[in-house]
Amino acid sequence: SCSTRKKKACHLPKLPASVPSSRTQMASTSPEPAATETGDSVKIRRLQIADRERGFLPLLSQLSSCPDLTESEFAACFADLAALGDDHVILVAEDPAAAPERRILSTGCLFVERKFLRGGGKVGHVEDVVVDAAARGRGLGLRVVRRLVEIAKGAGCYKVILDCTPELRAYYAKCGFVEKGVQMAVYF
Numbered sequence: 001s002c003s004t005r006k007k008k009a010c011h012l013p014k015l016p017a018s019v020p021s022s023r024t025q026m027a028s029t030s031p032e033p034a035a036t037e038t039g040d041s042v043k044i045r046r047l048q049i050a051d052r053e054r055g056f057l058p059l060l061s062q063l064s065s066c067p068d069l070t071e072s073e074f075a076a077c078f079a080d081l082a083a084l085g086d087d088h089v090i091l092v093a094e095d096p097a098a099a100p101e102r103r104i105l106s107t108g109c110l111f112v113e114r115k116f117l118r119g120g121g122k123v124g125h126v127e128d129v130v131v132d133a134a135a136r137g138r139g140l141g142l143r144v145v146r147r148l149v150e151i152a153k154g155a156g157c158y159k160v161i162l163d164c165t166p167e168l169r170a171y172y173a174k175c176g177f178v179e180k181g182v183q184m185a186v187y188f
């Protein structure tokens with residue numbers, strides 16, 4: 001939970017040289033696509049700490065339970081995740097023309113898992129993909145997921161996997177995914 005993270009965040013190890021020390025923006029792995037890619041001004045970039053004020057949490061709450069976090073709780077979670085560098089990438093799509101508190105229109109996350117299998121291989125996990133209800137059907141979900149997959153490929157992952165509902169099969173097929181295996185879970 002974030003309260004656990006909060007405690008840990010006070011004792012973060014010194015970051016390796018490859019991880020930028022910025023406390024406000026997570027590390028970037030490669031250049032972002034041109035802002036005009038889809039013919040509008042929406043730009044895809046790494047999560048910034050200021051995105052708390054731009055509607056990031058209300059957007060996530062369209063996906064699952066996401067109670068508000070205070071500024072310091074948000075900062076603690078951000079610091080914990082930023083310390084994972086390129087192993088935990090959160091992308092957002094920002095519309096600079098929207099109202100300041102509603103600028104984050106889409107988000108998606110990539111977690112890179114290291115394995116002993118495959119000679120110390122890596123697997124990318126795509127999580128927490130959501131597009132604001134008013135901005136769906138404009139290709140934003142596709143852009144964010146494709147970008148996450150590109151980042152996973154660039155990081156040396158041999159595959160990227162995700163869990164979703166049956167209704168989302170067609171969407172993820174458009175993003176390049178094929179159905180494989182069965183999803184199982186234990187909830188606490």
Ligand SMILES: CC(=O)SCCNC(=O)CCNC(=O)[C@H](O)C(C)(C)COP(=O)(O)OP(=O)(O)OC[C@H]1O[C@@H](n2cnc3c(N)ncnc32)[C@H](O)[C@@H]1OP(=O)(O)O
Pocket residue numbers: 062063126127128129130131132135136137138139140141142143162163164165167168170171172174
């Ligand atoms: C791993 C996870 O996080 S799973 C959770 C996914 N998130 C959610 O379910 C949250 C609620 N839903 C959403 O946020 C959005 O509807 C998303 C993310 C599923 C799709 O985002 P959008 O921006 O609307 O999708 P986008 O416009 O990029 O669509 C890309 C293509 O997929 C298709 N598509 C989009 N959603 C769906 C759907 N639910 N069913 C079938 N096809 C779909 C589109 O028609 C489009 O196809 P086209 O290129 O032939 O026109």
